[in-house]
Structure formats: C-alpha cells, structure tokens
Amino acid sequence: MKTVSIFVPESSVMEAVADPRYMFTAANQFLQAAGKAPLFNVQLVALTKEVRLHGGVFSVHADKLIGEVKQTDLIIIPALFGDMKNAVEVNQAAIPWIVEQHNNGAEVASLCVGAFLLASTGLLKDKKCSTHWAYYNEFRETFPDVEIMDGSIITEEKGIYSSGGANSYWNLLLYILEKYTDRDTAILASKYFAIDIDRSSQSSFAIFNGQKDHNDEAVKLAQQYLEENFQERISVDEVANYVAVSRRSFERRFKQSTGNTVLEYLQRIKIEAAKRSFESSRKNINEVMFDVGYTDTKAFRNVFKKITGLTPIEYRNKYAKVEVAV
Incomplete structure (x- = not known):
C-alpha cells in the first residue's frame, strides 16, 4: 500500500487539492475492478483540521495534521493561489515536515505554482523544475539556484516531481500513477478523465509578455x-x-x-x-x-x-x- 499525502496549503487552488485525491481514489477502483488489491491510501493533511479557501467559499477538512503523519510515500503540493510570496509565507510551518519526509524516503510532487512552496524547502536547489509558464520570471528571480524547464509539462529528478501550468498537473498525476502501477492502469485513468496521457509540453499555450519586470x-x-x-x-x-x-x-x-x-x-x-x-x-x-x-x-x-x-x-x-x- 502506497500512502499518498496531499498537503492542503493555505491560499491554494481547490481543484488542485480535489483532483489528485479523485485520481488516486479512482485508481483504487480501477485496480479492484481488475481483480487487484487497492494500492493507494489517500489522505489530506494540513496545518489545521479545517482549511478555508477562496475567502471561505470552500472548506477542506484534513484527515490528519502534518504532525500526525510520521511516514508517507508521496507528498503532493497543490497549486498556490494569489501572491506567491505571501502564499509561501503562510505555509512556512509545513516546510520542515516536507523536508523530513523526503529525507525519510518520501517522494514529493508539486502541481503548477505549488513549485514555489516546493522550492522554498531547498529540495530543488541545483535541480530542474517545471511550473506555470506565466510565472517563469518570478520563479527565476526568487529561486536563482533552480533551473526552470521552459515549456516542460513534467520534470522528475531524484524523487522530486513538478508540473507545468494549470490543468497540465493531470499529466504529472498520470505519470506518477503509471510509475506506481502500470501502463494499463494509467491509460484507463487517462480515458476516464479524458486526458492526453503523453502530452509533454505547455509551450503552445504560453503567451510572451515581453519580460519587463526588471529595473535595467x-x-x-x-x-x-x-x-x-x-x-x-x-x-x-x-x-x-x-x-x-x-x-x-x-x-x-x-x-x-x-x-x-x-x-x-x-x-x-x-x-x-x-x-x-x-x-x-x-x-x-x-x-x-x-x-x-x-x-x-x-x-x-x-x-x-x-x-x-x-x-x-x-x-x-x-x-x-x-x-x-x-
């Protein structure tokens, strides 16, 4: 059994919390339908029992507080929302836990601009990373020791995963699902969720805005x-x-x-x-x-x-x- 811990950050995108939970719980159903045992223990973890998102429009109830999770196989960091600096600051308390779990063998995956929180852990230093194309400049300025993979949908390096912008995190979820199960299960999931399983680039969606956020x-x-x-x-x-x-x-x-x-x-x-x-x-x-x-x-x-x-x-x-x- 693989334990998947979906961290629920303050100032996060609701869909990026719900979708990975949906993916891995559905994968359990696919496995059972094929006569196999369910593989994933999916849990929502947070700094508080209840996380209110988008000004209280959504409320997420965590299964566990991060201090209660002593061992996990995969941590998923959903996309953040709003000002990235502030979103990272309000989730600072989770950083030591993420680092500790990774040091204990857990893999870590960031979805879209969840890469800002992942990079704040220091785990991406001198490594490659994907994130939303619209945040490349801000990310480079904030984390100059991390190499942005321009246009890439999925980046994996030494048990650390990151994904490109917006809905392209579905491709990373499929990638991890295939790694943990098999190609047939991933293909079934891609058909069920209507996702192009092998899409590898977000370049066609990128808009070039001139990169003038500097003082020269x-x-x-x-x-x-x-x-x-x-x-x-x-x-x-x-x-x-x-x-x-x-x-x-x-x-x-x-x-x-x-x-x-x-x-x-x-x-x-x-x-x-x-x-x-x-x-x-x-x-x-x-x-x-x-x-x-x-x-x-x-x-x-x-x-x-x-x-x-x-x-x-x-x-x-x-x-x-x-x-x-x-």
Whole structure:
C-alpha cells in the first residue's frame, strides 16, 4: 500500500487539492475492478483540521495534521493561489515536515505554482523544475539556484516531481500513477478523465509578455526597440549602439534581465506575432512568415516549433478562428 499525502496549503487552488485525491481514489477502483488489491491510501493533511479557501467559499477538512503523519510515500503540493510570496509565507510551518519526509524516503510532487512552496524547502536547489509558464520570471528571480524547464509539462529528478501550468498537473498525476502501477492502469485513468496521457509540453499555450519586470532601463529601451522593429533585420551591435552600451556588457545585462539572449528575445517576439496572426487572420503560412521578418521557410518552421512545440500548420489548425488557405 502506497500512502499518498496531499498537503492542503493555505491560499491554494481547490481543484488542485480535489483532483489528485479523485485520481488516486479512482485508481483504487480501477485496480479492484481488475481483480487487484487497492494500492493507494489517500489522505489530506494540513496545518489545521479545517482549511478555508477562496475567502471561505470552500472548506477542506484534513484527515490528519502534518504532525500526525510520521511516514508517507508521496507528498503532493497543490497549486498556490494569489501572491506567491505571501502564499509561501503562510505555509512556512509545513516546510520542515516536507523536508523530513523526503529525507525519510518520501517522494514529493508539486502541481503548477505549488513549485514555489516546493522550492522554498531547498529540495530543488541545483535541480530542474517545471511550473506555470506565466510565472517563469518570478520563479527565476526568487529561486536563482533552480533551473526552470521552459515549456516542460513534467520534470522528475531524484524523487522530486513538478508540473507545468494549470490543468497540465493531470499529466504529472498520470505519470506518477503509471510509475506506481502500470501502463494499463494509467491509460484507463487517462480515458476516464479524458486526458492526453503523453502530452509533454505547455509551450503552445504560453503567451510572451515581453519580460519587463526588471529595473535595467537600457534593457527596457532595447526591448522596446526590438518590439517596434522586429520585422527588420536587426543585429546585436545595432541594438547595443542604440542604447549606448558596449556589446559585451549589453548582452550580459540583457540575458540577466530577461532570461533570454537578444536573439532568443527577438525570435520570441516574431513567433508571438506569428501566433496572433494565425489565430485571427486569413493569411497563409508564407504570408505570416514574411510579415514577421523571416524569408527562410525551414528556419521559420524550426524556430516556431522550438518555441511553441507545434509546427506552424499544427498551430494554425489548432487555434485559427477562421478557415484559411495553405
């Protein structure tokens, strides 16, 4: 029997508490229907017996307080809600317990931005991690010693799991279920919950917002220049001269402030413009490619797929509001 302890944080997302409980209790039913013994002892654990969420709209009653859980096999940390710094602070008392259980052999999984609480334990230091794409910058600034896996749905390293944004935590739950049971049980669960079992990227859902949450004014000026002139052929020297900073210093400051090189940033601007065009216009792929400053079809396709996880045709077919010609 595997004990699954779902920690119920203050300031958490209700669905991210209920869904893993639903998944593992349903898995027990699937196993029993197949003539096997149930495998999971699922329990909700918390700092208090009752946790009120979303201003008291929801109330979760814990099966056990964390101090009553002396041994567990898996700790699930649900997604947090609201201001991440505050959400971590109100759950500080749980951190020693999470660390102790991991040191005693328990695996730990964070769902979406539950990664902020997981990283606060120190267990992710010098390790890889997935989280919601919209929180990459804040996470990098808060935990510079943790490597964000850009676009990844699932990350596993030495018994520590993390998942990408929002509902992609279902893919991590399926991944863990398959690891603890077998492929057939995981496939049955994926069909029951209508989840794509092998989805591995959240890149196609990501929205590039320019990464301007920093205080380097020269870099901000460069970002504005790139965003206003992305259709043109722009060199790093040109942008460095524009902001009157030496190229070497400019490249270092730009990467430090945005998390991207100048070229990566320019590519992301171009691809974001292409995505918006595919979603809302009737233009074909070549027209969009030329509009955003690419002349090489192969290069455009490769960069587009690298950033979004989809080819231009796949993205257009998935998100276009109108039918367009190839």
